Amino acid sequence: MELKNKKWTHDEFYAVRAEVLKQWPTGQDVDFDEAIKYHENIPANRQFAKRLVKAKQNGETLTQPRAGVALIDDHIELLNFLKKEGEADLLPTTIDSYTRQNQYKEAQHGIEESLRAGRSLLNGFPAVNHGVAGVRKVVENVDAPLQVRHGTPDARLLAEITLAGGFTSYEGGGISYNIPYAKSVSLEKTILDWQYCDRLVGIYAEHGIEINREPFGPLTGTLVPPSISHAVAIIEGILAAEQGVKNITLGYGQCGNLIQDVAAIKALEALAEEYFAKHGYTDCVLTTVFHQWMGGFPQDEAKAFAVISWGAAAAALAKATKVIVKTPHEALGIPTKEANAQGLRATKQMINMLRDQPFPLTKEVEAEIEIIKAETRCLLDKVFELGGGDYAVGTVRAFAAGVLDVPFAPSKFNLNKILPARDNNGAVRLFDVGNLPFTQDIIDFHRAKIEERGKAEGRSPSFQMVIDDIYAISNGRLVGRPR
Amino acid sequence: MELKNKKWTHDEFYAVRAEVLKQWPTGQDVDFDEAIKYHENIPANRQFAKRLVKAKQNGETLTQPRAGVALIDDHIELLNFLKKEGEADLLPTTIDSYTRQNQYKEAQHGIEESLRAGRSLLNGFPAVNHGVAGVRKVVENVDAPLQVRHGTPDARLLAEITLAGGFTSYEGGGISYNIPYAKSVSLEKTILDWQYCDRLVGIYAEHGIEINREPFGPLTGTLVPPSISHAVAIIEGILAAEQGVKNITLGYGQCGNLIQDVAAIKALEALAEEYFAKHGYTDCVLTTVFHQWMGGFPQDEAKAFAVISWGAAAAALAKATKVIVKTPHEALGIPTKEANAQGLRATKQMINMLRDQPFPLTKEVEAEIEIIKAETRCLLDKVFELGGGDYAVGTVRAFAAGVLDVPFAPSKFNLNKILPARDNNGAVRLFDVGNLPFTQDIIDFHRAKIEERGKAEGRSPSFQMVIDDIYAISNGRLVGRPR
Amino acid sequence: MQKDKVKIILGVIGADCHAVGNKILDHALTAAGFDVVNLGVLVPQKDFVNAAIETDAKAILVASLYGHGEIDCRGLRDMCREAGIGDILLYVGGNLVVGKTDFAAVEAKFKEMGYDRVYAPGTLPDKVIADLKHDLAQRGLLHG
Amino acid sequence: MQKDKVKIILGVIGADCHAVGNKILDHALTAAGFDVVNLGVLVPQKDFVNAAIETDAKAILVASLYGHGEIDCRGLRDMCREAGIGDILLYVGGNLVVGKTDFAAVEAKFKEMGYDRVYAPGTLPDKVIADLKHDLAQRGLLHG
Incomplete structure (x- = not known):
């Protein structure tokens, strides 16, 4: 079929x-x-x-x-x-x-x-x-x-x-x-x-x-x-x-x-x-x-x-x-x-x-909603385009091209090219955007966020930062700071 | 002395x-x-x-x-x-x-x-x-x-x-x-x-x-x-x-x-x-x-x-x-x-x-800071005035007058006239302001907050609401809603 | 003519100054139709006994929230006996001992000390009121 | 001429597809100077043995994160023996059994099954690397 x-x-x-x-x-x-x-x-x-x-x-x-x-x-x-x-x-x-x-x-x-x-x-x-x-x-x-x-x-x-x-x-x-x-x-x-x-x-x-x-x-x-x-x-x-x-x-x-x-x-x-x-x-x-x-x-x-x-x-x-x-x-x-x-x-x-305490829709939350929406639209619209208007076909092509890419996934059909890391406030960003079809603005945003953290920690972003982040919560923190 | x-x-x-x-x-x-x-x-x-x-x-x-x-x-x-x-x-x-x-x-x-x-x-x-x-x-x-x-x-x-x-x-x-x-x-x-x-x-x-x-x-x-x-x-x-x-x-x-x-x-x-x-x-x-x-x-x-x-x-x-x-x-x-x-x-x-996540200073937080500041100034300035410019003397007179009044206190030198209760979002407000020297604006603010809750719960504010609030957390909620 | 309400003595024993539960119990017992003589916090044993004699109370409700209950509550039944009110109802409740202990053991200990009812932490006023009505009725002291 | 690096086989056994720790261990072992043959997730016992024979590996590192370790890991030592690599180093680690169990008991069970080292959940790569270097050196297999 x-x-x-x-x-x-x-x-x-x-x-x-x-x-x-x-x-x-x-x-x-x-x-x-x-x-x-x-x-x-x-x-x-x-x-x-x-x-x-x-x-x-x-x-x-x-x-x-x-x-x-x-x-x-x-x-x-x-x-x-x-x-x-x-x-x-x-x-x-x-x-x-x-x-x-x-x-x-x-x-x-x-x-x-x-x-x-x-x-x-x-x-x-x-x-x-x-x-x-x-x-x-x-x-x-x-x-x-x-x-x-x-x-x-x-x-x-x-x-x-x-x-x-x-x-x-x-x-x-x-x-x-x-x-x-x-x-x-x-x-x-x-x-x-x-x-x-x-x-x-x-x-x-x-x-x-x-x-x-x-x-x-x-x-x-x-x-x-x-x-x-x-x-x-x-x-x-x-x-x-x-x-x-x-x-x-x-x-x-x-x-x-x-x-x-x-x-x-x-x-x-x-x-x-x-x-x-x-x-x-x-x-x-x-x-x-x-x-x-x-x-x-x-x-x-x-x-x-x-x-x-x-x-x-x-x-x-x-x-x-x-x-x-x-x-x-x-x-x-x-x-x-x-x-x-x-x-x-x-x-x-x-x-x-x-349950009786609504979280206020602050400008920080709104800004984060906007970046998530913008990124997601880049991904969805590119998948749709790759599939010639079909999300199923587009998904297969998108994974092959790294337009969709899931960090640390076992599947060989996943490109595994992106690398995520936390920013200085602990939000998950991309240290390497791989082939994700993001706009230059979005790519710059991620780069700036990761650089900000690197500066605060006095180290260049590297795979070690990613490993530190993965073990961080079990070691008691959210951001994997250098020991 | x-x-x-x-x-x-x-x-x-x-x-x-x-x-x-x-x-x-x-x-x-x-x-x-x-x-x-x-x-x-x-x-x-x-x-x-x-x-x-x-x-x-x-x-x-x-x-x-x-x-x-x-x-x-x-x-x-x-x-x-x-x-x-x-x-x-x-x-x-x-x-x-x-x-x-x-x-x-x-x-x-x-x-x-x-x-x-x-x-x-x-x-x-x-x-x-x-x-x-x-x-x-x-x-x-x-x-x-x-x-x-x-x-x-x-x-x-x-x-x-x-x-x-x-x-x-x-x-x-x-x-x-x-x-x-x-x-x-x-x-x-x-x-x-x-x-x-x-x-x-x-x-x-x-x-x-x-x-x-x-x-x-x-x-x-x-x-x-x-x-x-x-x-x-x-x-x-x-x-x-x-x-x-x-x-x-x-x-x-x-x-x-x-x-x-x-x-x-x-x-x-x-x-x-x-x-x-x-x-x-x-x-x-x-x-x-x-x-x-x-x-x-x-x-x-x-x-x-x-x-x-x-x-x-x-x-x-x-x-x-x-x-x-x-x-x-x-x-x-x-x-x-x-x-x-x-x-x-x-x-x-x-x-x-x-530790890496600052809480944003939202307009809701700012409004709450303002009301706390305004209330506290009413209290402090009245104490200072009652003491003729002396906080020690003023404190004694303020408690006698109920200008300072601590809820549920055992001391007989506390007037015990105010009654606190939670508002509909769980913030602590005053159901009865007693003799606290608040401005009419502040008194109206508290009344409105408590009325809003009463309306949401379909009951008139009463001492039962206060009791419900006291037992609420041990029963699993913040606001003591009617059973 | 309306029958007099049953008088009960309420207080937090010893060097304990936890007032919140005391105020709530006062409110709930009064609402339930009792005439509450509330001695408040920091109440010595003899004040409970004296107040009971003076007001002809039918029950003494002792609270202890701070862990010294074992020392503070011992001997109250004897003091009641010596004062001629040896058969008055004695209830006790709260955090009665220091440290997490099996409540059944605590209950046994305080019952042996002469308390008719012993309540675990977190007991709601309704339970105390129900027990009080039951025990007073059994003694023929509750006027319907 | 530079000596060849020691080859080690890495994989997640059975029907388990937890990939994160596998990727990290791969990275850490490679950085520590080993030549890592990473079979990834969902690896049957025979694939570990075949890969070890083909590459002349000195150790097999088995991970099991999903609780079926007891069933999946049994017999691997025997299969190695049958294939003529009975003395290869066998390590195993992860969440090896279903339910919270005393780790000492788990360790004993897996050692009896022929594993040289057994790791509790949460073991960091550094510990594994240090053990590997120690064990290989003892066998004269580690080139300074």
Whole structure:
């Protein structure tokens, strides 16, 4: 099938579908018509899209953890614990890494080893292996809106099974689940595979079932300038909307400088509305998600609480619709459920303390919104141009040319030419703009910001500055100053 | 001795001193000349005043805990733990409540019971009972600047012993250690007794020994509007400066609304410089201290971490010279040393992450600075007028008239007529201005702010609103909304 | 004729000057129909006893927020007995000991010291009022 | 003539795609004078072994950040032995297991699995470089 940003016909979709459902035996249990009926009986308070719309209307910021274990009963217990003890508003099901690589045999092996060991040896819930019935056992025993969170380049079978199982939200996208999550899968393939997922959600929508979709905002989670993740988020949003998705949450990972973080969420909202309207996707409801600090954490739990709290504060002050929460065990690997609940409670407390305090739209915030908007427009418009008016085609060409370039990404289809670093106030800027199609003004702005920092630190900007920035938060600071 | 704001002569001071040193047998061990020599050998890194000046110059925010136990060795161990494990920049010695009431017999009893029980039965360090030699054992075994923190209406003997013992900072004041800490001690007496303490510090200064003084900023710590605590802080600062004190730290307790908290510190700095200059105290170095949330805490430690982190963020964004740190055990009573260190580490992490991020001086912050300044000037100028040009005399008359009035204070010399409540954004306003000598504009401003909230909540402002606000943070919010 | 309201004594014991909770409890108890004799902060044991005798109070509510509760509260029941009001209701609450301690142990200790009810930090006035009404009713002291 | 640099194999094992630490370690090891053969992320065990044989590498540095380390890393030493490079240095580091576990226990487990050094989360490149230089020198493999 040729890649273009155009809604798949039913024929196109069902031809591929027959193959997808054969990828693992559990695919045979998916019955779309029966799944529609199943969804029709899911109460409103468990529907992700409805909860997000309500939050957006009320100016709330909802909390959501990451969580997933190998076995069904343990997973149900984990989610209910996070709802009760963590006061989480929205619940996830994080998928294990074997499933993300479509290694269902290894996932099965992980399930069996977990059964033997009496603890989860998988870092998530292998939903494909558990199948529709297993997924429904989770859905029916957890009273909250549920989302699939993963990092799966080819997530078609996973989508079929989890949506038929009653999940009401699905994370991911053809760019955001490729560039940071794969090494040698082409963008053509992942964009097509995610058009499939979006089309599936679109067909649910045609049957009156509203499923929320969420491109993965933070990408590599490491010094990603807002304009780059915004461009990817908006492209993925548009690709989803074209396939008929009606409820989309666009994401952003905390950079750490409050002005930049507040401006980023405001700019993301405004730009998304602008580009969706410009391209005619006017019946899509857009919300935002703010990811607490995705980089390295301090090992000390008390310090980790401060990092979590600062992420919660930024999310609340920026008025994001939801916040994805970290835990005080972040530096130590996958958290216990108790630590997960602690991160959620700290976040909830912070959000509630700040909910009555709007952050003023200062001239500093406005200036930052303007620069993010200008940069993002450079990227989006160049992608559109490269694709000859098609964002899907343009995206493939843009990554090849370094017009889109994600720092520290594992994919060989990413040029890896740009180098980000913090400026003297801790905002993420570009030390090397690579091939990003920025105007000279913008390039000069970044150069000046990095030079200002270099001067303050008495050193020339170098890769060492970038390394210092990457380790800075875990060593207790935002900007990686020379030791 | 007649109360007036005038530097005591040496004769006046030494006449009283002879009596003070007889209040408890350990007073006899105080030898001023020997104490001067002792201070001359204290290295610069242990001198409170010098550390604060350096922090002010560098734009640092230093961390300081509260801590004190009954026995000397345990106290030394506690302080060293907080320095090492809590990374505290400044250390305290919190004095027990019997000593604060000059009940040295009860304190002795507490020391003995603590020895028997093998744990501290006192809530602080009984420095008077331990005497100069005992205090010096602490000073010599802790490598950090040390401050006496207490709440003692008559703290003269305590000052003599702890300063001779080598402490380099002393908290308290004739208003701030009376109104929130006593029931029926007159202001005339406490202001005179604190003139003694200030004069003692002044005489140290005459001998080249710089001792830092810190009026207690938060007062009752419960919904105190910034202008009231600012007026008290500036009056106590002026009274101290008149007695020859050269290094003063003025304090403020977090209200919880970020704009108001940042504005409060900025206004406090500006007003103090203005009034000190106006009255000729030009050779006094002024710094600021921000107290993390002094009201009720959530019992849950994760939530308490969020409250602590928010206080740390506000202190850092306001660029206060130091921050007094709470602990995750706050709601449960006096913390373990581990919990104390956790609060310190969370605070340090937050301060370090924010040190490179100046908070913009937005129009909202500027408006708040203006209202705080206008209110504080109303209070200070009326006190000066009531005293016929004397702040000491004026203060006594002002409290009698309700021109100065501290919410929820135990003292019978406080009129207790004002009632504070939060506005719709969480800033502390006045629901009843009592007899505060505000202009009609200011009174209207407060009324409008409270009415705006009442309207948003669909209820008339009442004492229930005040109660709701007092319990709000421990229940997870800043503004006490109706349930 | 309206029955007299039940009188109760309220105060913060010892060298403790935490006034906020005291003022709120005063307000809440008064609103709940009690005649509150509030001794405020820094109250010695004997002042509680004297006030109870003078006003014919049915309960003494002792608060201690600063960690010295263990020393300050010991012996109050004996002093009540000696003064002839040995069976008066005695409640105590607050941060009763220095350091984080298991509340069940604290409660047991203070009950052994003669307190009828012992409250953990953070107890809301409503709970105290409900208990007070229940205990007074059981003793036939509450006029409907 | 300059001696050849020591070759070392670097990679993130299994289904793991955490790339940041891998890129930093590559940079730091190269700067420290090693010839780094970086296999990147998502590397199967056999690719580590094949690359080591092809390049005559003296050490394999395995990273696992996503919690599946226990499953992914088991058997690598055996595979090296079978391929005739049984005595190659094997290092492993990262978030090796799911859940918060005592690091000493994790270290013991991975040493038993045949790894020469096991690193806790948050280890800085400097530490790895120092250990590598030490271990290679001991084996006479490091050219001054």
